[in-house]
Amino acid sequence: MSSRDTILKNITANKPELVELPAIDLNTVIQYNDLVQQYKTVLQSIGGGTVELQDLSSLKQELESRKAKGDFVVNRIAALGEVSDSLASLTADELAAVDTAYIQGNVAVAENGAIWLYESNMGNRLLPFICQHLVIVIERKSIVPTMHHAYQQIESAKEGFGVFLAGPSKTADIEQSLVIGAHGARSLIVYMIG
Amino acid sequence: MSHTSTLKHAEAAAQFINDEPRTNWHDETLWFVRQKRDKAAHGLPEWEQLREWASQIKNHTLSNLDNYLLEFERNAKANGVTVHWAMDGADHNRIIYDIIQKNNIQKIVKSKSMLTEECGLNEFLHTKGIETVDTDLGERIVQFRNEPPSHIVLPAIHLKKQDVSDTFHEHLNTEKGNNDPQYLTEAARQHLREKFIESELAITGVNFAVAETGGFVVCTNEGNADMGAHAAKIHIACMGFEKMIPKAEHLSVFLRLLARSATGQPITTYSSHFHKPREGQEMHIVIVDNGRSRQLGRADFRNSLKCIRCAACFNTCPVYRRSGGHSYHTAVAGPIGSILNPNIDMRANADLPFASTLCGSCSNVCPVKIDIHDQLWKWRQVLVAEGYVDTTKKVGLKGMAFLLARPRLYRFAGKMGRGVMRLFPWLVNNKLNPWYKQREMPAPPKQSFRDWYLQNKK
Ligand code: SF4
16 A cells, blocks of 8 residues: 555544534634734834835835836836836846845735735745845735735736745844844835825 | 663753852843743734643644644645654654755755754764754754753753854854854854855754645744755755644734743844745755654643743743753753653653652743643652653652752742742642642742732732
8 A cells, every 4th residue: 555545544543533614603703993003013113114105206216216226126117117027037146136125025914014015016026035135015905914814815826936925034033133034035025005 | 870860950950050140140131031931022002812822722733633734734845845753753754854955955054943953964964074053042042052952942042152162152253251142153254154155055943834735934133044944955844744724814823822931022123924836946854753643642732732842831930940951961951851752762761750850830831831840740759650750759759859949949048029929829729739749838028918919919
């Protein structure tokens, strides 16, 4: 018998009697009066920054001037101008030189600062991890209270890859001292539009 | 002979506590992590409800595990992922070795996976002349030092920054005596970025596997699992079969609990959901049994398979904090390791269920409500009945004896307030401690304790 069949057979023989799944009642989970304020506070506590904007015009200008200066920036947001869409063919070595990536976030979570990104927002799965600095743009109205609400909004398996990303890369592996910028992005700024 | 084996933890622990300042530091550092966990837990009014949901979801999953594994396999295959099944560690290692050979792979990066530690993957590959680079910072540090991780979430928690500085000076040529964590982390970042970029194979663990979607979720703070998996042309994800959960929506419950329980963070920086290989990439999943189906059949111990490896039970354990992870001589240390390891090898790990005061603090913090201390107690009965220990009484007291028989370990009178709760967390939250029934607890100075209690009961 194959390993697979043996394992499955043993599980069938040894599993306990069927018990039911619990019903998850969202009425019992935390509510926030001000989702935007809650989101900002949490994100700042985990090392990220927030900027509130009415619209994208100032960010668009910033991006253009950085490009003009010759900074290696990658834009994935159509509303900010020309989108880099040939990223899939770039190697890790090439992407490692990206200074700042601009990516659209789909849903942001007030309780923990996380933002859901679909693979299609990234252009290349490596981009939000390997870039030195990360800028994510979200709509104010896309902030939800908790992870339960977030999973209702997204379809996590819609694309080949997706991530909840909360703050810049970090580690505390050396004597529990928090250091921002472990392997991934050294900074995260979230622009909240609307 | 059986007697000797029950002494192993105690002996290793005795060595650990020889360095008293370091032991105190270790103890305090982990207690600090436990306090961060408390703060995060108290921030959510529904915390107990979440634990209950998590526990029930896991109970349900275990009761229907064969069907969920089949559903997962079917969906993962449809997503273009190759699914392998491994009976034990040797099987797991061979499957990975075959993939390496078939693709003629030289460069391998690995993110944290306690399963690959359990299976001895690095050592196995080493005997085949293949080196893997561990990419979690803590794991890289201990790998350089030829040590195993001492904690499942904080692999290098037993080391001071001077130790890391010396290690990096030797291996990465950093400045001698520069102990700045920022500087040392930056050196590791540069070193490991090179490794990610040139890697051909990335091996990762799995935190949760979702039957409904065939996908799996990997959680890190550093981003190392993603750097490896998205750069390499082959990704192998290794999982014990108990990582299964039924639906994607259940991830919300577990992701809310995991990081809060582990480090007090609201969530890990990256919770990555893998479903399909990227264009041109190969993705494999190795589903491992290695004794788990046997544990599933032990009614008293099966719910240890609910564990999500948050390590909250380590951080709160008065024995773990003062004996260090290496004294448990197994990949998964701490209270939960002391339940899982006797199942894998009763003789070799008969000492572990005795490395506990049975205080119950572990069960109180466990996000999936495993009755850890009850199971430790039950393992003692089994091990005695099976003849792996001499007499119940003698060893029954071992865990407590370790902590209390050495005066310097509870020289806490001057440090009340904090000390009582740290050394005896069960005084406030556990009335069913068998040890407590047999003996008088050393009485803490009444006034201080009451002060503490009054302050904390609200
Ligand atoms: S037994 Fe519970 S507390 Fe311990 S690591 Fe597992 S889930 Fe966390």
